[in-house]
Amino acid sequence: MDPLIRRISAWDGLPLLVREWDGGNRLPPILCLAGLVRTGADFESLVPEIGRDRRVVTLDYPGRGGSGRCRDANRYAPEPCLRDVMDVCAALHIHRAVSIGTSFGGLLAMGLAAARPGLIRAAVLNDIGPDIASDGAEFVRDFVGHDPALPSLQACIAFLRTCLPPMSLHSDAAWRRMAELTYQPGPDRRWHPNWDIAIAKLLHRPPPDLWPLFGALSHIPVLLVRGAVSNILLPGTVSRMQAVHPDMTVVTLPGIGHAPILTEPPALEAIHSFLAANASSPAA
Secondary structure, eight states, X not given: OOOEEEEEEOTTSOEEEEEEEEOOSSSOOEEEEOOTTOOGGXXXXXXXXXXTTSXXXXXXXXXXXXXXXXXXXXXXXXXHHHHHHHHHHHHTTOOSEEEEEETHHHHHHHHHHHHOTTTEEEEEEESOOSSOOHHHHHHHHHHHTOOOOBSSHHHHHHHHHHHSOOOXXXXXXXXXXXXXXXXXXXXXXXXXXXXXXXXXXXXXXXXXXXXXXXXXXXXXXXXXXXXXXXXXXXXXXXXXXXXXXXXXXXXXXXXXXXXXXXXXXXXXXXXXXXXXHTOSOTTO
């Protein structure tokens, strides 16, 4: 099932690329929110598993993928991105959705729950919590701000194999697709990040206290998927999250780092169960 590609103008005129898979309206819609410098295309392998009888919507944040770039890196900060997500939901009449948020996308889901409590009925958090481990944060800063200007797609694949944490990419085709979603050829015929590396400037700011945002999820069901060897979401943070939200379901994937791709069998099983438990009609 191929997505419908939409171009939506953001509140400041910046173009946003939005993907929508229209599987019908029998079940509540799903809002997929990608990682910090990832795009909505990351969910293309998950949609066939979850998109039957429902709409699945995702977007490329500004400065990522097919959305517009901006001279001011502050435009890429979480607060403007949160506004973009809310505006896309309003434009496409998305409400009472189940959110599936990877890393930064999970933080945006927390922000949605705080800013628009009626927009999110349930949330899947993929390897993210209110505390981000320092080792993982340092890796992200370096990775996001580095343009390796690689000579070929094969070089991109080799580079990602050496630098990414353990992931459930078990075939050459899977690694190739990951590289295609991460880098793109430029006018110089070299491969560059599929994002504006100026985003890294924002990662040197002191992190805010995110626990109040996580608390905004206390009134809705939450599923937390964690990679067992994640250097972003540590076990101590998970324990504290469970204390704040005792009903939160936690699934840990052995041998996987940041972040699971969500098509791992234990993750899929948990997501299917979670969606089934939150499958009341969209208007409910």
